[in-house]
Amino acid sequence: MNPSSSNPKERFKYYGTPGKDFPRFDVDRPLPEEVEPTPRYEAHVGLQAFPTLPLIPVLGWAFSGLTKKLGFRSMAGPLLQTWMPANLSRLHPDKFSDEYFVERRLNGFNPGKLNRVEGKEWQYSVYYKTGRYQAEPGGLLPEYSEARFLLRDRALHVHSIKYCLKGQDITCFPTDGKSWEDAKYYFRSAEYVFQEIQSHLGRTHMNMDQYAMAFYRNIKKSPIRKLLWPHFEGLINIDKKGASLIIGGTGFIPEASALSADSVDGVLIEEIAMLSYHWSPAEQFLPDIIDNNHFDRAALAVWELLTKYVSDFCVNNQREIQNYWSEIEGMSEDLVTHSILKPEYGTLEIKNQEDLQQLCVYVLYHCIFFHSWVNNKQYEDGGDIEYAAIGLWDKEDPKYDPKIEQKRHDAQVKLMWILANVRYNPAIEFAPLPLKKLLWEYRDRIEPGIPLGWLMMSINI
Template sequence: MNQSSSNPKVRFKYYGTPGKDFARFDVNSPLPEEVEPTPRYEAHLGLQIFPTLPLIPLFNWAFSGLAKKFGFRSMIGSSLQTWMPANLSRLRPDKFSDEYFVERRLNGFNPGKLKRVAEQEWQYAVRYNTGRYQVEPGGILPEYSEARFILRDRSLHVHSIEYSWKEQVINCFPTDGQYWEDAKYYFRSAEYVFQEIQSHLGRTHMNMDQYAMAFYRNVIKSPIRELLWPHFEGLISIDKKGASLIIGNSGFIPEASALDSNSVDGILAEEIAILNYHWSPARQALPDPIDNNYFDPAALAMWELLEKYVSEFFVNNQQEIQTYWHEIEDMSKDLVAHSIFQPKEKLAINDQKDLQQLCVYILYHCTFFHSWVNNKQYEDGGDIEYAAIGLWDEDDPNYDAKKVEKRHNAQVKLMWTLANVHYNPAIEFAPLPLKKLLWEYRDRIEPGIPLEWIMMSINI
């Protein structure tokens, strides 16, 4: 092996301009061998992607004989949505109820968005602002959409939804019949767009990519390599694929939503620019006790157990961490130099306390948070009647029914795939001390998310 190919700073090359483009692996560079998908991962992915085989060239798959035998070629067009397995909302006879609407804002695929408000009839609100982004002709995406909730006896009840459409402000209430149902549908669509771009792609995939890049380029002999390596497995590989599969001119989000690719990139960069490792879920936890708020207790429990796990690791490896501190200093320099967060210096790793906080932050997002926002996607996004990432006006001259159907099929297909690749569950593959803590905290993590849904890394 020549010197350049053995140099991690050569093999792990950053994309774009430092400080201008958000830090990630250069999608135009070959994937370094040590981060290529394992054969076990490829097999696992193939097993889970089986239901969507008719939309993928059959000769690429070992299952082609079975697919032909069962006639899966017929699963095209509008039939795809009825062929796919049922999701949570399809199984709920009350999926359009106000009670279910409240429950999914607490525990659905885009958690942690409720904000306490003062001096209003309502006590909580969730707001999505999309007016500054470009929407394609015929697309329906309110300039903003805000759902309001009243807190009563440890329970949230929906109060109203206000949204702006074509610069007209519309207020809807539960007594407004079909106008109310439309307002909820528009809100769920806006939420879906921001779930995919901000929570899923931004806060987990691309946010963690910047830490993985600095890690792979610099941490070789430090014990921190042993701690973080299993939690970065698959991340750079899937993010490299995602550059064209999810974003970009032909990516899923620009294709399936009403936003163009430049708007998607803009929302993504804005989200990454406000994220840094000096954070904990306590900052977003609701200040009031709410009986069916399962996300906050689960998030706080996961953070607490990870603090214990990482703290014990540091106690056992403190001297070696200090011996190879120069690697952490170099990692810190890469983080700061390539970050779009301001002030950049806040991403610096100044001491072991900072490093410990950074490790907890990485483990939380690579395990619990990504598992929540990714694995719950089919629950909310697997049913077009309940939530569509893209909506179009049937009365607009640009409306194309076949194109819309194709987009809806793509949504259901991708949500199934992303939500069902449960590769390396932490309860099976984590180090023993972490396994024990997960079992110890199980009652606090569930029923928010099944323990077996928490994966070791962001690999899908």
């Protein structure tokens, strides 16, 4: 569709109240034609979702005979978890080891959460405060959970875990046997909830939705359209679907976790209210050298190469960008008007070309790198119920139902498989040539944190 053929501000309407609801496309409106999924994208979804076809009836016609022959319709529970493709934890020789626990805090599906601690026996910690949110009756969700780590010889070692469950403060150490294993399992569950809401949904999908909306509504002739357009492909489509699939009263997170739907929305809003494009991964880079800290090294490398890429693009198109600066001003106005950013974090206003470049680097970083990391690694951690369950349930509660719990676990494994395996438009294949060359140039710093081929052009799943 020609972007000038109709008013984009009529096609791309915001949901809710400006400055109150987090900025996103109004999911009750039809999807504009130019952002509808391509047939190639739908084919990719179908091919990768094959192991969980019962979840996707519209694809059943293509494989109905095979699914009947293989018995997929009855595949559930322990059978499902056995038949689904193995994930990283299932393949690990000792997935419950303390060494693996440390490695996943550095490089797993919820990275960048370690904080330096002063004046303690330990030097780093990861802390989740979950008690401020409402849990469903019978749900086991610690009021808080803190994992602490010692730094020795450029390596982290787990020191202890402190958590509060049912009003009781508990501190466990690696020598505490079953209590220690329980503490790690409770921590992994709390981490899983916050990975899905904060890192995955909040920081990538819904955060980028506000930039995509302002972009689609205003950028028509500016060269910035060419720069950003490929990295927004699929975003509004998948966020529209995700409004009911992932969040809301019947969404995956409220259904499978112990959090209520209102609490999920509360965590999401709180996260988005702290996110600004005036940020870089240098702000969370760990101050000490840790040999297997692959995430920080990859994040800084991607930010550096994207800064070069965006800078070169803007220099080469500087005059045209300035000629259509009124479009950037319109984008800026939409960002500010609809933002829920807390005042202490500044403003999303685009004041000059320096701001514009920073915004573009920020958008590309999250669309290419950060979403690829937190999304594509979901099955590595969340594809094994024994290792990590997004929801834990009190078996002594009178309303506990093992069949309901099993259905929740089934939903977790199936959804994690789909989300982690739809890899549409890998950047190394579909990016403009200058960006491809930079990705290859920085490959040694990006890997082994994440394979180069896992970096997607956009948030399309």
